[in-house]
Amino acid sequence: MKKIITLITLICFSFSLVACQNMTKQDAGVIAGGALGGLVGSRFGGGNGQVLATVGGAIIGAAIGGLIGHNMDQTDQLEMQQALENNKNNQSTSWKNPNNGNTYQVVPKQTYYESNGTPCREYYMNATIGGKPQQVWGKACRQADGSWKVVS
Numbered sequence: 001m002k003k004i005i006t007l008i009t010l011i012c013f014s015f016s017l018v019a020c021q022n023m024t025k026q027d028a029g030v031i032a033g034g035a036l037g038g039l040v041g042s043r044f045g046g047g048n049g050q051v052l053a054t055v056g057g058a059i060i061g062a063a064i065g066g067l068i069g070h071n072m073d074q075t076d077q078l079e080m081q082q083a084l085e086n087n088k089n090n091q092s093t094s095w096k097n098p099n100n101g102n103t104y105q106v107v108p109k110q111t112y113y114e115s116n117g118t119p120c121r122e123y124y125m126n127a128t129i130g131g132k133p134q135q136v137w138g139k140a141c142r143q144a145d146g147s148w149k150v151v152s
Contacts, residue, residue: 073097073099076104084123085142090107092106106124109124110122121139121141121148
């Protein structure tokens with residue numbers, strides 16, 4: 001029962017942060033990473049161990065997601081936007097940022113539509129930031145202006 005309450009609390013907290021205005025790319029990375037880390041962590045252990053794994057996974061995921069979000073500049077965001085808009089499912093796009101040497105690989109996964117008709121895509125990202133490899137799963141939805149916004 002505790003694990004369910006913890007997971008529900010984590011999900012509610014993530015959604016409350018998503019609703020905040022003026023969210024930065026780092027904020028979006030923290031939310032996506034934390035939610036994914038919590039979900040992955042909830043799959044391990046049992047009883048109190050599972051609760052600790054969920055919380056630990058959320059913390060680690062938030063840290064990794066925040067790092068990736070913080071380090072993506074406008075060039076990187078444009079590359080990601082183009083991949084989400086133009087790539088077929090499982091088609092990879094890779095680039096190296098000439099300003100900081102960070103490398104990214106984005107693989108858009110399935111495309112689906114929200115109940116209001118908004119197109120969204122799940123994606124997987126590998127990044128090497130400061131020589132350290134990072135991995136993130138996320139979801140982005142197309143906005144009215146045609147841009148893609150990370151929502152989890």
